[in-house]
Amino acid sequence: MATTSPDLEAFLADARVAPEVFSLRPDYRALLLAVDGIEPGASDATTEALLTEAEASAREVLAATAVTDVPHIAAWRDAYRAFGAKPQRTRNSLEALTRRAGTGLPRVNRLTDIYNAVSVKHRVPLGGEDLSRYVGPPRLVRAAGHEAFDTVDRGEPVLEHPEVGEVVWRDDAGVTCRRWNWRQGRRTALSDSTTSALFILDALGVLTDEELLAAGEELATHVGRHGARVRIAQRLLRHDG
Incomplete structure (x- = not known):
């Protein structure tokens, strides 16, 4: 995909959630912007x-x-247990941010601050990534275990691999986010120079479609203010089509 003028609708049209993920949680929905x-x-x-x-x-x-x-945090803890993760050790992104809110959420950069605020306010796990760094479309799958995950350990870049059966977001080059919405990778991370982005909002049954779409609308409103020619495409992925 060209980084100068991506075809946003075509990119989202190829996004997929694997059937084995829906088998774990038929109530799962992903709103992609x-x-x-x-x-x-x-x-x-x-x-x-x-x-x-x-x-x-x-x-x-x-x-x-x-x-x-x-x-919604309790529902995500149950979802983590369903694929073998221990939620007390690897917290979903919503829980991790909510726990930090009492002492102060991180201040990172414009885009990250916006999506973190929307995540906590609407109580929905939400991730943002640099769309120009994607290789092929985003897919939510259960890992085979050999996929590459580019991350940092003790301040040093390392290449890890997910556990077999772990729910991960990935593209053609490897894993972009481990354990559904636990940790995002370095390769597609937002930066201070990001001009095109993919945002993923994760919902389980206790969060209604209306609440999910309201979170997406607020996110789009805030991001849309940062550029005279901002273009936004949206797609909702769900088990029933």
């Missing part, structure tokens, strides 16, 4: 306000509910 024409930038006053709002939302929820009892 492909975006091009972004003017990259550092964290700013606008993203600071979004993160502050998300932190306040999380603190309000956690004042009345233990983090592991928040409905």
Whole structure:
């Protein structure tokens, strides 16, 4: 795919969730947003306000509910157990961010700050990646175990491999995110120079389609403000088509 003017609709049309993943969780849905024409930038006053709002939302929820009892977090802990992961050791991205909200969410860059804020506010796991670094379309599969995952360990780049049967997002070059929504790889990571991005919002049954689409709409609104020629395409992947 050309990095200068990607065909966003064609890219999303080839995205897939494997049947064996739906066998684990027939209620799973993935909302994909492909975006091009972004003017990259550092964290700013606008993203600071979004993160502050998300932190306040999380603190309000956690004042009345233990983090592991928040409905969508609890559902994701069950989903992790279904493919053999231990949620107390490898937390889904929503749980990890929600736990950090009390002391402050990370400030990374404009795009990462936006999607982290939307994730916590809407209580949905959400990842963002550099679309120009993709090799082929995104697919959610159960790993064979030999796939490459480019990550960092103790500050040093390393090449890892997922466990057999682990649920992973991948493209033709290897794994882009391990354990469904636990850890994203280095190769497709967003950077301060990213101008085209793929955002993935993960939902299980306790989150309705309406709530999922509302999170996607807010994400698109905020990202769309960062560029005079931003283009956005969207696709919802689900078991029933």
